[in-house]
Amino acid sequence: MDKPVNNRAWWLVAPVFAIVAFSAIIPIMTVVNYSVQDTFGNNQFFWNGLGWFQELLDPSTELGGRFFAALWRNLLFSAIILAIEVPLGILVALSMPREGWRVAATLVTMALPLLIPWNVVGTIWQVFARADIGLLGYGLNALGINYNYTGDVFSAWVTIVVMDVWHWTSLVALLCYAGLKSIPDAYYQAARIDGASRWAVFTTIQLPKMKRVLLIAVLLRFMDSFMIYTEPFVLTGGGPGNATTFLSIDLVKLALGQFDLGKAAAMSLVYNLIVLALCWVFYTVMTHAGSERPDQGSAA
Amino acid sequence: MNQNTRGSAFIMALYLIFLLLPIYWLVNMSLKTNFEINTTVSLWPQAITFEHYIKIFTDSSWYSGYINSLTYVVLNTIISISLALPAAYAFSRYSFVGDKHLFFWLLSNRMAPPAVFALPFFNLYSAIGLFDTPWAVALAHCLFNVPLAVWILEGFMSGVPREIDETAAIDGYSFPRFFVRIFMPLIASGIGVAAFFCFMFSWVELLLARTLTATFAKPIAVTMTRTVSAAGMDWGLLAAAGVLTIIPGALVIWFVRNYIAKGFALGRV
Numbered sequence: 001m002d003k004p005v006n007n008r009a010w011w012l013v014a015p016v017f018a019i020v021a022f023s024a025i026i027p028i029m030t031v032v033n034y035s036v037q038d039t040f041g042n043n044q045f046f047w048n049g050l051g052w053f054q055e056l057l058d059p060s061t062e063l064g065g066r067f068f069a070a071l072w073r074n075l076l077f078s079a080i081i082l083a084i085e086v087p088l089g090i091l092v093a094l095s096m097p098r099e100g101w102r103v104a105a106t107l108v109t110m111a112l113p114l115l116i117p118w119n120v121v122g123t124i125w126q127v128f129a130r131a132d133i134g135l136l137g138y139g140l141n142a143l144g145i146n147y148n149y150t151g152d153v154f155s156a157w158v159t160i161v162v163m164d165v166w167h168w169t170s171l172v173a174l175l176c177y178a179g180l181k182s183i184p185d186a187y188y189q190a191a192r193i194d195g196a197s198r199w200a201v202f203t204t205i206q207l208p209k210m211k212r213v214l215l216i217a218v219l220l221r222f223m224d225s226f227m228i229y230t231e232p233f234v235l236t237g238g239g240p241g242n243a244t245t246f247l248s249i250d251l252v253k254l255a256l257g258q259f260d261l262g263k264a265a266a267m268s269l270v271y272n273l274i275v276l277a278l279c280w281v282f283y284t285v286m287t288h289a290g291s292e293r294p295d296q297g298s299a300a
Numbered sequence: 301m302n303q304n305t306r307g308s309a310f311i312m313a314l315y316l317i318f319l320l321l322p323i324y325w326l327v328n329m330s331l332k333t334n335f336e337i338n339t340t341v342s343l344w345p346q347a348i349t350f351e352h353y354i355k356i357f358t359d360s361s362w363y364s365g366y367i368n369s370l371t372y373v374v375l376n377t378i379i380s381i382s383l384a385l386p387a388a389y390a391f392s393r394y395s396f397v398g399d400k401h402l403f404f405w406l407l408s409n410r411m412a413p414p415a416v417f418a419l420p421f422f423n424l425y426s427a428i429g430l431f432d433t434p435w436a437v438a439l440a441h442c443l444f445n446v447p448l449a450v451w452i453l454e455g456f457m458s459g460v461p462r463e464i465d466e467t468a469a470i471d472g473y474s475f476p477r478f479f480v481r482i483f484m485p486l487i488a489s490g491i492g493v494a495a496f497f498c499f500m501f502s503w504v505e506l507l508l509a510r511t512l513t514a515t516f517a518k519p520i521a522v523t524m525t526r527t528v529s530a531a532g533m534d535w536g537l538l539a540a541a542g543v544l545t546i547i548p549g550a551l552v553i554w555f556v557r558n559y560i561a562k563g564f565a566l567g568r569v
Contacts (some may be wrong), residue, residue: 003395012390013402015383016446023443024409027420092315095308107560108553109316112323115549119506119521120542127329127539128322135325138341166319174560227413230506234525248415252507255419268416279411283404 028272034265052266063263067270069242070250077246078225081164085221086214088165089172094206096177110170122234125163129235149236153243156236160244163231168221175217179210215289219282226275247271323546329539337535352540365520366544368434369503372517375438377498380445381491388453389479393462406447417443418511425512436512437519441505445498452497456490489559496556503549520545 038048058064092110097103113121131137131148140147149159183205191201229248232238238245238253245253251271255264329337330352331345340346356362390396391403417440425436464486468478484491509519524541553560 003393005396006394007396009390009394009396009399012386013396016387016406016450017402019379019383019439019442020406020409020446023417023421023440024412027417027424030420030423031416091311095311095315097309097312098305104557106312106316108550108557109319111553111560112546112550113319115500115503115546115553117504117506117521117545119524120545123524123538123542124322124326127535128325133329133337133341133535135321135341135343166322169315170319223411227411227415229413229415248413248507251413251415252418255415256511261419264419271413272416275411275413276408279408280404283407 028269031265031268034261035269036262038262048262052262053270056263056266056270063267066242066250067267070245070247071274073244074226074228074246077161077164077228078222080161081168081225082218082221084161084165085169085172086218089169089217090176090210090214092169092173093176093180093210094202096173096180107174110173112170113167114170116167118230119234121163121167122231125159125166125231125235129159151240153240156240156244160232160235163235164225164228167231168224172214172217172221175213176210179213180206183209212286212289215282215286219279219286222282223275223279226278326539326542329535330543332536334534334536349536352536353544355537356540356544362520362523362541365518365523368513368517369509369519369521370548372434372437372441372509372519373499373502375434376441376445376502377495379438380442380449380498381495383442384446384449384453384494385484385491386479388450388457389483391450391454392457393465403450406450410444410447410451412443414444414505414507418507421508422511431512432514432517434517437509437517438502440508440512441502445501448497448501449494452494453487453490456487456493460486492556493559496552496559499552500549 035052036048036050037045038051039045052063055061055063056067059068097106116124126134128134129136129149131141137147137149146152147155149155187205188201191205196204227248228246229252232244232246233249233252236244238249251264251267254260254267328344331348331350332342333347333349333351336342336346391399421436421440422431425431425440430436430439460483464482465478468482473482506519506521510522510525513519513522520541524538524545
């Protein structure tokens with residue numbers, strides 16, 4: 001794709017640049033400002049240099065220990081949900097009905113969880129999983145399984161993982177379905193003539209065609225699970241103890257709960273840098289995968 | 301695409317049941333009295349009551365929450381799409397100084413954790429006097445919706461051959477006239493998909509909406525967090541409010557159902 005060079009195109013981009021800069025750069029500057037200062041209250045600040053960062057990145061301090069615990073917890077959570085949602089999403093996409101009214105009905109039902117406000121997702125699972133009033137919680141306990149997500153760490157994790165699978169698998173499935181739909185029928189006919197097995201069709205035709213959309217799915221799911229806040233906050237409030245306190249929950253506790261501005265700002269910056277680095281890796285892989293097939297419109 | 305249709309129908313049925321079961325339970329709860337919720341676990345309401353819905357529709361502190369939410373969602377969608385259209389055109393048609401870096405920077409804002417921005421946004425919007433207005437939330441949500449809209453629209457625009465632009469220029473169309481009269485109808489489905497996603501992510505977001513509002517612009521999601529009273533949780537009311545937040549999303553999906561698959565691939569298949 002060689003596009004004509006035209007620097008006047010900046011005029012078309014300028015409004016977007018202005019509004020995103022307003023929403024991103026000014027707030028980040030405030031955060032940088034807080035991150036190098038300490039306060040005794042009364043709006044009196046004094047210079048603290050890199051003190052907060054040193055404390056944050058040293059796991060032996062209270063702040064550092066808390067940060068790294070939340071970081072590992074969050075990475076573990078992201079790994080678990082990706083390991084479930086990606087294969088399940090592919091399976092669901094392969095099982096989509098082929099034609100008729102069922103396609104529209106299935107698509108609409110599948111997209112439904114994606115448009116429910118995130119706090120309502122938490123509420124839905126709260127009323128569904130509670131041991132006293134919820135179908136799931138009551139049912140499991142009636143079967144003799146000890147299940148109580150507010151008191152038991154394992155139950156809490158299972159509930160949050162299942163909730164995320166419920167919430168987001170459809171996104172992966174819809175992306176894969178879009179990839180599958182773009183495969184011409186001729187490919188399948190050729191495979192049938194060659195006597196290819198179901199598995200061979202999947203690995204040599206369907207999976208390569210889904211590669212691009214799967215990358216988008218993994219990128220979106222990883223990033224969104226890495227900044228998950230509302231759903232576990234409503235469901236468990238980060239508990240029992242700190243067992244489901246992910247990075248965003250911890251940060252909000254620190255910033256808006258304890259009003260520890262310096263610590264929260266340092267944590268924000270490190271958190272943001274991790275996200276930026278991961279995002280860059282994904283983006284590079286994605287545009288690289290895109291440039292292998294120049295017939296497809298690649299991102300910029 | 302699958303020979304084993306009975307097997308796939310079975311998998312699909314299981315998956316759809318899994319999706320619908322918690323929603324069914326929420327609807328079930330919303331039609332029960334609180335006494336019934338707290339005393340028995342029943343698969344359907346023994347005495348159907350609409351008291352929770354009636355309370356929401358008659359109490360202004362409840363229904364104003366829906367109006368506030370829809371106000372900032374619509375504002376945000378309009379701002380995001382109108383700003384993103386020219387930018388996406390620039391990215392899809394021209395290369396210019398710093399275009400790749402700019403595109404990545406925009407995209408990185410879609411990935412930035414809202415929790416990082418909660419406190420600085422509070423300071424920023426208080427300072428410029430927009431705190432507790434729908435505008436504050438609408439502008440704050442631009443942080444992730446504008447980049448997303450640019451990304452989606454760029455994908456759809458790159459699918460339109462560049463010859464169309466050139467032909468229109470030869471025919472004497474000025475750029476604004478070409479853009480509105482010829483180009484925008486060509487990517488109408490892309491605009492619909494981008495608007496759908498802006499609506500979706502603005503509608504489902506809670507953290508920033510909660511931080512930036514207090515009383516006058518309070519979104520429904522925040523009203524819902526206040527169903528805890530001295531008498532315990534008002535589960536029935538909470539469930540009814542939850543059911544009502546699902547409806548706008550369901551309506552929007554119904555309108556874009558034919559574009560859902562391509563839309564979720566962000567125009568990139």
